[in-house]
Amino acid sequence: MNKDSSGKVKFFSGEEIPLELHKVRVVQKLFLNPINQRLKAIEDAGFNTFQLNTKDVFLDMLTDSGTNAMSDNQVASMLQADDAYAGSQSFYRMEGAIREVFGTHYVLPVHQGRAAENIISQAFIKKGDVIPMNYHFTTTKAHMELNGGTIFEIYTDEALKIKSNNPFKGNIDIQKLKDLIKKYGTDCIPFIRFEASTNLIGGQPFSIANMREVCEIAKEHGIMMVMDASLIGENAYFIKQREEEFKNTSIKDILLLMFSLVDLSYFSSRKVSSTRGGGICTNRKDLFDKMRDLVTLYEGFLTYGGMSVREIEAMAVGIRETTDETVISQSPSFIAYLVNALDKLGIPVVTPAGALGCHIDCMGFLPHVPQTEYPAGALATALYIISGCRGMERGTISSVRDENGKDILADVELLRLAFPRRVFTLSQTMFTLDRLTWLFKNRNLVGGLRFVEEPAVLRFFNGRLEPTSDWPQKLVKQFKIDFGDSL
Numbered sequence: 001m002n003k004d005s006s007g008k009v010k011f012f013s014g015e016e017i018p019l020e021l022h023k024v025r026v027v028q029k030l031f032l033n034p035i036n037q038r039l040k041a042i043e044d045a046g047f048n049t050f051q052l053n054t055k056d057v058f059l060d061m062l063t064d065s066g067t068n069a070m071s072d073n074q075v076a077s078m079l080q081a082d083d084a085y086a087g088s089q090s091f092y093r094m095e096g097a098i099r100e101v102f103g104t105h106y107v108l109p110v111h112q113g114r115a116a117e118n119i120i121s122q123a124f125i126k127k128g129d130v131i132p133m134n135y136h137f138t139t140t141k142a143h144m145e146l147n148g149g150t151i152f153e154i155y156t157d158e159a160l161k162i163k164s165n166n167p168f169k170g171n172i173d174i175q176k177l178k179d180l181i182k183k184y185g186t187d188c189i190p191f192i193r194f195e196a197s198t199n200l201i202g203g204q205p206f207s208i209a210n211m212r213e214v215c216e217i218a219k220e221h222g223i224m225m226v227m228d229a230s231l232i233g234e235n236a237y238f239i240k241q242r243e244e245e246f247k248n249t250s251i252k253d254i255l256l257l258m259f260s261l262v263d264l265s266y267f268s269s270r271k272v273s274s275t276r277g278g279g280i281c282t283n284r285k286d287l288f289d290k291m292r293d294l295v296t297l298y299e300g301f302l303t304y305g306g307m308s309v310r311e312i313e314a315m316a317v318g319i320r321e322t323t324d325e326t327v328i329s330q331s332p333s334f335i336a337y338l339v340n341a342l343d344k345l346g347i348p349v350v351t352p353a354g355a356l357g358c359h360i361d362c363m364g365f366l367p368h369v370p371q372t373e374y375p376a377g378a379l380a381t382a383l384y385i386i387s388g389c390r391g392m393e394r395g396t397i398s399s400v401r402d403e404n405g406k407d408i409l410a411d412v413e414l415l416r417l418a419f420p421r422r423v424f425t426l427s428q429t430m431f432t433l434d435r436l437t438w439l440f441k442n443r444n445l446v447g448g449l450r451f452v453e454e455p456a457v458l459r460f461f462n463g464r465l466e467p468t469s470d471w472p473q474k475l476v477k478q479f480k481i482d483f484g485d486s487l
């Protein structure tokens with residue numbers, strides 16, 4: 001194997017341009033339809049980007065989950081899959097990769113990240129328990145609450161600031177942690193949870209320094225440490241980039257250090273290794289024993305855990321590739337390119353650039369749209385109409401109503417434009433930047449949305465909305481004036 005090269009390449013011009021350190025060998029045709037067709041498609045989708053058919057989508061920036069590009073070695077590995085209910089060699093290859101890359105001996109396979117959350121919550125959380133964490137993830141919170149736990153997000157004051165220079169907005173606030181332990185005692189705190197590259201606050205990492213401090217406190221009090229490692233590669237990459245102590249440390253060693261600090265880790269392979277599936281890993285036999293039978297009950301036998309052996313093979317290769325900086329830097333460097341360009345133009349965006357996507361601040365972008373009219377949903381709609389780019393609303397539509405039927409307004413109204421690994425090119429990124437710039441100039445044309453069909457649970461997936469006026473038509477009209485018959 002060639003020496004592991006860093007993902008960063010300097011340009012003579014001095015410009016910060018991300019460079020693709022891979023070549024494209026299999027491609028999928030995309031459709032950039034005329035704007036009238038896109039308007040019709042979003043109307044049919046109830047002004048909800050989850051309801052679009054990808055034949056109407058140009059750049060699918062909805063999510064990074066299960067949408068990363070696989071490497072040639074991953075695809076090749078699928079041919080050697082060993083079909084066996086029990087004792088499949090595919091599993092042992094995957095277990096070997098985890099032992100090598102994460103440094104953990106015991107591995108439990110599960111069908112995806114949330115399945116790991118189900119097993120861990122059932123095994124360790126009892127009614128009345130309190131779980132401190134840097135920030136929740138939707139499925140994490142749901143499983144913990146289902147088992148009678150209450151989550152406490154003890155992030156630092158910087159975490160929810162849109163514009164920030166703080167390199168580690170995913171850190172845990174040490175004082176808040178101490179106060180929480182003092183208030184509730186250790187008996188009802190089954191574990192403290194760290195989420196790598198904190199998903200819902202803009203893919204923001206935590207530092208090793210913070211991790212060490214939190215783990216020290218946990219050890220003092222005999223509390224277990226759990227790490228959600230779904231976005232671990234990117235967090236390790238940010239540690240190397242942003243934490244002085246580790247600037248010369250290899251990603252491999254940073255990963256080993258991170259896993260060695262906690263008692264238990266779990267991950268979604270949809271993110272980590274560009275496949276499907278997931279896993280739970282630990283070096284503690286007592287923890288493994290507590291979860292083992294739950295895996296056989298809910299997921300499948302211990303050597304497949306609800307996954308196909310082909311996925312398990314690709315996962316093994318994908319986990320090893322997580323130590324390759326040219327792989328894990330790819331998505332963050334494209335995100336940084338877009339975020340820094342938007343920031344320079346004065347377009348409100350979460351800074352510093354994080355993992356998984358570019359997060360537009362929709363309350364800053366559309367200050368005239370009240371939160372009760374869903375600015376993040378409105379911006380997702382508007383961007384789709386004028387560009388065919390599909391983002392995900394992460395604001396009040398993704399929230400719930402209180403007992404009086406009033407919307408509980410989200411902390412932040414974000415439009416997430418996900419950058420799955422090695423999927424988009426630089427010119428596609430520049431196209432997104434160009435259309436966002438045009439939209440920002442014409443932001444006064446964008447109005448709000450209201451629900452016409454609202455499911456009682458997880459309304460953001462299947463809900464249907466409508467615009468509060470004929471603003472989408474006005475937007476189309478202005479687009480045609482400025483772009484003529486361009487797509």
Ligand SMILES: *Cc1c(COP(=O)(O)O)cnc(C)c1O
Pocket residue numbers: 065112113114115137139140195199228230231268269270271277278
């Ligand atoms: C995606 C994700 C999960 C859930 O994983 P699935 O495979 O989608 O079930 C859990 N935690 C984090 C941080 C994630 O990003």
